[in-house]
Amino acid sequence: MSELGDDFYRENILDHYKSPRNYGELEGADAHAEGMNPLCGDETAIAVKFGSDGETIEDIRFLGRGCAISMASTSMLTELVKGRTADDVSAMSKDELLEDMPPLTPVRLKCALLGLTTLKVALHRAKGTPPPEGLAGLDELELK
Amino acid sequence: MWRSYGGREGDRYDRPVAVETKPTARLDAHAVRQDFPVFERPTRGKTLAYLDSANSSQKPRQVLDAMREFYEGSYANIHRAVYELAEKATAGFEQAREKVRALINAPETREVIFTRNVTEAVNLVAYSWGLGNLGPGDIALVTELEHHANFVPWQQIAWRQGAAFRALPIDGQGELQLDALDGIAREGQVKVLAVNHISNTLGTINPIEQLVAWAHEQGAVVFVDAAQSVPHRQIDVQALGCDFLGFTSHKLCGPGGAGALWGRAELLEAMPPFEMGGEMIRSVTVEKTTWNDLPYKFEAGTPAIAEAYGMGIAIDYLNGLGLDAIEQHEHELVSYAMEQLAELPFVTVYGPPPDRRAAIVSFNIEGVHPHDVAQILDLDGVAIRAGHHCCQPLMQRLGVATTNRASFYLYTIPEEIDRLVAALHKVRKVFG
Numbered sequence: 403m404s405e406l407g408d409d410f411y412r413e414n415i416l417d418h419y420k421s422p423r424n425y426g427e428l429e430g431a432d433a434h435a436e437g438m439n440p441l442c443g444d445e446t447a448i449a450v451k452f453g454s455d456g457e458t459i460e461d462i463r464f465l466g467r468g469c470a471i472s473m474a475s476t477s478m479l480t481e482l483v484k485g486r487t488a489d490d491v492s493a494m495s496k497d498e499l500l501e502d503m504p505p506l507t508p509v510r511l512k513c514a515l516l517g518l519t520t521l522k523v524a525l526h527r528a529k530g531t532p533p534p535e536g537l538a539g540l541d542e543l544e545l546k
Numbered sequence: 547m548w549r550s551y552g553g554r555e556g557d558r559y560d561r562p563v564a565v566e567t568k569p570t571a572r573l574d575a576h577a578v579r580q581d582f583p584v585f586e587r588p589t590r591g592k593t594l595a596y597l598d599s600a601n602s603s604q605k606p607r608q609v610l611d612a613m614r615e616f617y618e619g620s621y622a623n624i625h626r627a628v629y630e631l632a633e634k635a636t637a638g639f640e641q642a643r644e645k646v647r648a649l650i651n652a653p654e655t656r657e658v659i660f661t662r663n664v665t666e667a668v669n670l671v672a673y674s675w676g677l678g679n680l681g682p683g684d685i686a687l688v689t690e691l692e693h694h695a696n697f698v699p700w701q702q703i704a705w706r707q708g709a710a711f712r713a714l715p716i717d718g719q720g721e722l723q724l725d726a727l728d729g730i731a732r733e734g735q736v737k738v739l740a741v742n743h744i745s746n747t748l749g750t751i752n753p754i755e756q757l758v759a760w761a762h763e764q765g766a767v768v769f770v771d772a773a774q775s776v777p778h779r780q781i782d783v784q785a786l787g788c789d790f791l792g793f794t795s796h797k798l799c800g801p802g803g804a805g806a807l808w809g810r811a812e813l814l815e816a817m818p819p820f821e822m823g824g825e826m827i828r829s830v831t832v833e834k835t836t837w838n839d840l841p842y843k844f845e846a847g848t849p850a851i852a853e854a855y856g857m858g859i860a861i862d863y864l865n866g867l868g869l870d871a872i873e874q875h876e877h878e879l880v881s882y883a884m885e886q887l888a889e890l891p892f893v894t895v896y897g898p899p900p901d902r903r904a905a906i907v908s909f910n911i912e913g914v915h916p917h918d919v920a921q922i923l924d925l926d927g928v929a930i931r932a933g934h935h936c937c938q939p940l941m942q943r944l945g946v947a948t949t950n951r952a953s954f955y956l957y958t959i960p961e962e963i964d965r966l967v968a969a970l971h972k973v974r975k976v977f978g
């Protein structure tokens with residue numbers, strides 16, 4: 403790894419990419435959305451189940467195919483949001499997710515944010531939380 | 547090792563800037579590189595290995611200098627003012643048109659229309675010719691190899707006109723299945739065939755003469771997207787026999803924003819204007835407007851004047867090196883690249899063998915997304931394209947979402963292919 407210099411594909415990225423957490427289907431989901439990035443063909447589907455309060459994310463699963471950055475960031479995201487409320491996650495800044503990522507160019511940023519944006523859309527639809535910030539501007543991040 | 551190549555190792559930036567003005571038997575890519583300032587600037591701390599010329603080419607200082615000089619001493623709007631500067635600008639612009647005509651051996655200069663790019667050339671014909679000639683029972687035929695630019699306009703105009711839209715399939719080697727043509731012709735009247743000369747993704751060289759002969763038997767016109775062929779080999783529209791052909795400046799060492807459409811005069815004469823405004827009119831009254839002659843009928847508004855001029859300089863540059871020498875150089879490069887890639891068991895290469903392909907190689911690495919491949923290559927200063935290459939129907943046909951694509955040009959040297967291969971080993975190591 404060190405010979406790569408910039409250490410772009412740091413250990414945590416490769417680990418999440420090769421062994422994504424919370425990967426799979428979720429039966430009886432309360433919230434669901436699919437997102438894709440037509441630029442590179444990356445796709446993700448996120449499903450969420452709320453706790454008895456109807457607010458707390460009790461379980462989350464994702465399915466998808468894509469580059470290491472998009473898959474790892476979505477995997478990390480699922481760990482970050484479990485146990486938090488829909489409102490809290492809806493207001494979550496992208497910086498919180500990007501903290502553990504390498505520096506990204508604008509093109510790769512779209513890869514890294516595919517999961518978060520898709521999750522916010524799922525919450526927006528199910529709970530009426532605000533839509534993801536800047537979604538209108540992300541014309542290449544199409545959400546189905 | 548690749549023995550047929552004439553370049554010397556280490557011979558990079560130690561020669562004075564010079565351009566060969568007469569075609570030489572062999573292209574000396576190491577010497578050619580000295581015309582391109584971009585290679586003097588490190589990327590990621592390394593000499594740039596630019597393997598993305600199918601996307602856009604780098605620019606030689608001959609073009610950059612000439613454009614600057616044109617702007618400083620010959621620039622004004624064209625075709626209208628009577629002062630000297632405007633005459634110079636008009637002369638520069640119209641000389642570029644003649645250079646385009648000569649480059650593709652078109653019969654008449656008035657058949658050359660300046661466009662922004664190939665996309666505009668396709669849209670011009672799809673709208674102007676298509677709206678007047680396509681209808682129910684007709685078929686607009688493209689191929690599975692097309693760039694979206696030569697696919698979507700035909701699809702949309704066909705649907706709008708109630709005509710059918712078909713795509714000629716490819717075989718397992720990424721070559722057009724010509725035996726499927728007659729079956730398509732039985733479904734209706736094929737009125738237009740839109741096909742690229744060289745696939746921007748697989749590098750497949752399509753048999754244009756054969757396709758034209760078939761299409762003309764059906765009474766169809768043929769539009770050739772020559773974006774990937776005109777910059778790389780000698781093209782003769784009269785030998786190809788096609789009816790329309792489009793190409794673009796930015797892929798042939800010229801500036802962006804300029805391109806050309808060639809069409810047969812009798813077809814262009816019969817077509818209505820595509821865009822309307824200044825320049826393209828003869829007279830305008832409230833009651834009636836009449837159109838200017840070819841080519842101006844299709845050149846509404848102030849064009850990219852210096853860019854068209856710069857395209858002409860780039861054509862001079864290519865002619866100076868010799869298009870046959872460029873083609874031979876690229877053939878050696880792609881043969882070498884495919885030989886090297888074939889030795890990597892984790893790499894899948896798509897498309898035909900080197901003797902039937904241009905200098906474009908699409909490939910995938912087992913288990914690694916092209917974005918990640920391109921990212922790791924970038925860290926080594928190796929620039930390739932990763933994506934669907936504006937060919938989603940082709941990607942669907944290949945059963946992949948995206949591919950990596952390396953493409954070569956007159957300034958590409960085999961050492962850059964060695965760097966590509968070394969970096970691919972690194973990709974494999976990281977994602978192992």
